[in-house]
Amino acid sequence: MSILIDRSSKVLVQGITGRQGGFHAKLMMEYGTEVVGGVTPGKGGEWFEGKPVFDTMRKAVETTNADVSLVTVPARFAADAMMEAADAGLRLVICLTEHIPVSDMMRVVSYCAQKRTRLIGPNCPGVMTPGQAKVGIIPAMVAAPGSVGVVSKSGTLTYEVGFAMKNAGIGNSTIVGIGGDPVIGTTFVEVLEMFENDPETEKVALLGEIGGNAEIVAAEYIKNAMTKPVAAFIAGRSAPAGKRMGHAGAIVDGGEGSAEEKIQALEAAGARVAANPEEIPGLLS
Amino acid sequence: MKLHEYQSKFLFRDFGIPIPEGVVATTADQVRQIAAELGGVVVIKAQVHVGGRGKAGGVKVAQNPVEARAYAEQILGMDIKGLRVEKVLVDPGADIERELYLAITNDRGAGRPLIMTSMDGGMDIEELNRERPEAITREHIDPILGLQGFQVTYIASAMGMPRALWRQFGSILRGLYRCYVESDAELAEINPLVITGGGDLLAVDGKVIIDDNALFRQPALTAERNASDELESERQAREAGITYIKLDGQIGCMVNGAGLAMTTMDMTKLYGDADGIGPANFLDIGGGATPEQVATALRIILSDSNVKCVLFNIFGGITRCDEVAKGILTAYNEVKPDVPMVIRLQGTNAPAGNRIISAAQIPNIMSAETLTNAAKMAVAAVKEGL
Numbered sequence: 084m085s086i087l088i089d090r091s092s093k094v095l096v097q098g099i100t101g102r103q104g105g106f107h108a109k110l111m112m113e114y115g116t117e118v119v120g121g122v123t124p125g126k127g128g129e130w131f132e133g134k135p136v137f138d139t140m141r142k143a144v145e146t147t148n149a150d151v152s153l154v155t156v157p158a159r160f161a162a163d164a165m166m167e168a169a170d171a172g173l174r175l176v177i178c179l180t181e182h183i184p185v186s187d188m189m190r191v192v193s194y195c196a197q198k199r200t201r202l203i204g205p206n207c208p209g210v211m212t213p214g215q216a217k218v219g220i221i222p223a224m225v226a227a228p229g230s231v232g233v234v235s236k237s238g239t240l241t242y243e244v245g246f247a248m249k250n251a252g253i254g255n256s257t258i259v260g261i262g263g264d265p266v267i268g269t270t271f272v273e274v275l276e277m278f279e280n281d282p283e284t285e286k287v288a289l290l291g292e293i294g295g296n297a298e299i300v301a302a303e304y305i306k307n308a309m310t311k312p313v314a315a316f317i318a319g320r321s322a323p324a325g326k327r328m329g330h331a332g333a334i335v336d337g338g339e340g341s342a343e344e345k346i347q348a349l350e351a352a353g354a355r356v357a358a359n360p361e362e363i364p365g366l367l368s
Numbered sequence: 369m370k371l372h373e374y375q376s377k378f379l380f381r382d383f384g385i386p387i388p389e390g391v392v393a394t395t396a397d398q399v400r401q402i403a404a405e406l407g408g409v410v411v412i413k414a415q416v417h418v419g420g421r422g423k424a425g426g427v428k429v430a431q432n433p434v435e436a437r438a439y440a441e442q443i444l445g446m447d448i449k450g451l452r453v454e455k456v457l458v459d460p461g462a463d464i465e466r467e468l469y470l471a472i473t474n475d476r477g478a479g480r481p482l483i484m485t486s487m488d489g490g491m492d493i494e495e496l497n498r499e500r501p502e503a504i505t506r507e508h509i510d511p512i513l514g515l516q517g518f519q520v521t522y523i524a525s526a527m528g529m530p531r532a533l534w535r536q537f538g539s540i541l542r543g544l545y546r547c548y549v550e551s552d553a554e555l556a557e558i559n560p561l562v563i564t565g566g567g568d569l570l571a572v573d574g575k576v577i578i579d580d581n582a583l584f585r586q587p588a589l590t591a592e593r594n595a596s597d598e599l600e601s602e603r604q605a606r607e608a609g610i611t612y613i614k615l616d617g618q619i620g621c622m623v624n625g626a627g628l629a630m631t632t633m634d635m636t637k638l639y640g641d642a643d644g645i646g647p648a649n650f651l652d653i654g655g656g657a658t659p660e661q662v663a664t665a666l667r668i669i670l671s672d673s674n675v676k677c678v679l680f681n682i683f684g685g686i687t688r689c690d691e692v693a694k695g696i697l698t699a700y701n702e703v704k705p706d707v708p709m710v711i712r713l714q715g716t717n718a719p720a721g722n723r724i725i726s727a728a729q730i731p732n733i734m735s736a737e738t739l740t741n742a743a744k745m746a747v748a749a750v751k752e753g754l
Contacts, residue, residue, distance in 0.1 A: 110686070159584060184582035185474050186552055189511035192479045222685030224716055237627020239683045243739070246683075246715060263626060265476035292627055295476050318630040321615075321637040321647055329611045329626025329652040331581060332476065337494045342634075358638060360631055361740050 085212040085257045086232070086277040086284070087175060087203070088116075088151060092216055095140070095149040095173075096121040097156055097164045099131050103179075104155035107220050108132070111153075114223050116216040119147040140171035153209065153218050154178040161205060162187035169200035176268070177218050178204035185331070188266040195268060202268025206330065207260035208238040221245075221258060229254015231367055232278035234271055235290035236263045236297075236330070240318060244290060244360050251364035256284040263292065263330025271301035279309050286312045286367050289354070291345060293319030294333045298345040306352035313354040314366035317342045369578045372415040374457040375592055376574035379551060380558070383543040387571045390459035399440035402458040403433040409461030412439050414446065414453040419492070424448045429461060462572050467560035468529075469493060469504075470541065472548040474555075481509040481548065483519075483541070485527045489560040515545040536569045551589060552582030601671050608664045610653055617646030618750045620669035620678040620707075622662070624687075626652045632681045635743035645750050648675045653682075663699035670705055676753045679746040680711040681739060689713040689721030697728055708749045710734050712742035 088094075094111070098104035099121025109132060112118050120135045120143055127138030137143035140152070152168040154161055154176060161180040168176040169191075176195065183205050195202045203210060209219010214228035220238075225245040231253055235241040241260055248255065259274050261267055271289060278284040287309075291298040298317065305313050320342040322328045324335040335341050346356050355366045371379065377387040389406070392415070393399045403410045414426030421427060426448050430436035436458065446453045469489030475482035485505045488496060496503060505527040509515050520538045523529075529537050540561070548556040555577040562572045583590045598606075605612030611626065619636045623629035633647035640646055649672065653665050669678055682692050692713060700709070709732060713721040725735040734749075736742035 158581065182581045184552055184579050184585075185476075185554060186511070186549065186579065186582065189474065189479050189481065193511050220686070222716065225685065235627070237625060239623075239625025239685070240627035240631055242683050242685050243628055243631075243714060265474060266479045290627070292630060297477070300477075316631075318627050318634060321633045322630060322650070323615065326613050326650075328613065328630050328650050333626060333630065359635060359740055361738055 085215065086274070086281050087210050087257060087259065088212050088216045088218055090115065090117070090215040092151045092218070093117050093119045093147060093149040094151045094153060094218055095119060095143050095147065097140070097152055097154045097168065099123060099136060100126050100129065101155060105131065107155065110223070111217055114217050116218060119149050140167045144171040144173065149173065151175045151177070151218060154180060154205070156180060158182040162191050165191045165202060166194050169195045169198040169202075172198070173200055176200055176202045177207070177209050178202065178268075179207060179209060179219055180204075181206040183264070185264070185266050188264065192266060192268055203259065204262040204268060206264045207262030208241060210257065210259050212257045213255050219260065221260070225249065226258055227254040230256055230283060230285040232256045232281065232284040232287045233258040233290070234274040234278070234287065235260050236292050236332070237290060237318065240290055240360065244288060244316070244363050247361055248288075248364045248367070251368065253364055253367055256281060263332050265295060265332040271297050272304045275301060275304055275309060279311055284311065286314070288363055288367065289313055289315040291315065291317045292330065292333050293317070293322050293328065293335050293342050294330070294340040296340065299348045302345075302348035302352040302354065305349070305354055314357065314363050315349045315354045316357045316360045316363060317345045317349070369580055369583065369589070369593060370417045371576040371578065371589070371592065372417070372455070373413060373574055374415055374455070376576040377571060379547060379576060380544070380571050380574055383547040385540050385543045385547070385558070385571050386569065387574070388459040388462055390457050392455055392457055393440065394444070394455050396437045396440040396444060399456060399458055400433045400437035403430060403436035406458065406460045410436050411459045411461055412436060412443060413457045413459065414443050414448060415455040415457055416448050416451045416453055418449045418451055421448055426453065462562055462570055463565035464562050464572070465565050466563040468563065469496070469559050470544065470561045471555065471557035471559065472544055472553070475508065478508055480511055483507045483509065483523060485523055487528050493559065509545070514549070515542060532567065533563065533569060540569055540571070551576065552579045552586055553577060554579050601668050605651070605668050608661070610651065610661065610665050610668070612665075612668055613650040614672060615647050615649050616674070617648045618674055618676040619645065619746045620648045620672065620675040621681070622651050622653055622665050622669060622678060623681045624653050624683060628681065628683060632679065632739070632743070635739055636679065636746060639743050640747040640750065643747070643751055645747050648672055659695040659698040662695050663702050666699050666703045666705060670703065670707070675707060677707055677746045677749040678705060678709045679742060680709065681742060682713050684713060684715035684717060684721070686716070688717040689715060690717045690724055693721035693724040697724070700730065700733070705732070708732050708734065710736055710742050710746045710749065712736040712739060
């Protein structure tokens, strides 16, 4: 089963003729993802690695029956690209782009909700169902098929933990990077709920960080509704308050969003919290 | 990007919000002249990006131009929590009947703009929220529709705004919402919004924070960026596309990815805290880790004289670790750091990368396989040097 994507997902890449978009579209195809085409306004009619390029999402969806889109366009065009994908009726939109203004994201998230499109990201590494498909930039080598679901705010930390699991003989059902921005399409709780309902997921690893209260809300859900065990790591225990640690959302603001309060809430909810990400495989075996 | 009080209030004025007719000054003589022109009582306010400037002596009320000049001499050049006061705002003294609070901010949890108001302003809103959360009226705004008329009435009514002021309040609230949207603010705050003795509303203090990611479409505000508010090393990093934040510890960290960078800092603290050892910085080198970028990052890290060891933690996904290893050695030979370096490469071709590091046989460079070991080695190296 897995969640969000599998080998039957038909994927369009918005920005496929760009350097990043093209590079990762190729890697996705090599991994086995069914990339059915791409969209770059003004380049409709061209071809990318044997796949058609369209001017608009509407035309691309009509022609290919795609159900998933990957947004790789630069920040100033990304909000428009996400809304175009939602307008074209896609089930799932995954946005990698970093540095999108929060005011744009508030409109995009609201619009996607109206259109009933699930948005993952922005500022995320994407989604990977090992052995089946990946939509985004998660390196193929970090995970093998298995039964541990991963949900994370971060990119390389996810690779680190995924790779450590793989080396310990633990595989993953699906890996979901939800992104490190203050306003994102899909939060921890929604992904936890999907994993809870996914028969192929037996355990879950949650990788959070300072800033906001998404991990606290996740802890509530774990406590009240989750039957599957959760191992967690929260990054940023050594981060000073009031400083943005790389991710736009990673800031302890007005005493809110510290690593300590998140760790406490997760532990109180019954999750096993690692002090060191290298302990995560041990907590899951 | 934080705006100073004067920048925030002058921005408010552009959106039709009434503010005191103050003027900015950089010398005591200017302050005296401004006070003479304004006439009457004036308030001299230090323009620095820290809270609690009043308690630190950065705000003074002067009865006449001579007193104003004397206070300005005290305040200009004053050090408030590590920041030097370069500018003061000279405002005419306001006739304050009551202090209110009004702010618009991004509610990240709700993904919507949030308006917060209170009849009890003047104090720190976080303190008010802790002590009497019921004294704050909150209203979410649909980001697509924007602020609606009924919401203005709802807010005025719910907060207990005197009816005679509803029209004025509505105009200020609409102006502040436009200011928040059109300036791409993450916070637009008036605290206090004052009811004057004459029964008017006046924005006496203001704070605006602009979303850094939106500065590309805010050229006028970007031009206001005050160079002295940013550390030289942080500016260099920003211009090189590297995210660097200086901290107080001894272990310089160079990592790819923000989450992993924070984690690496955490590990140095986890194993070093007992000996007073921790991270000297946050640094996300971004994707690729090319020799040029590594060299720039290394120079920035080493510009901090507290750094006694540099810890590299690079996860090679699409970038291969053997290439990263070569890049690090090239950068090393260029920068020639005189502190030990611990290098930990993980991911694609990590064993090959580690072999390259070991084979170079540089006495200053140690290679570690796990993050745990790398952090412990860096802590040990700092302890040895102390």
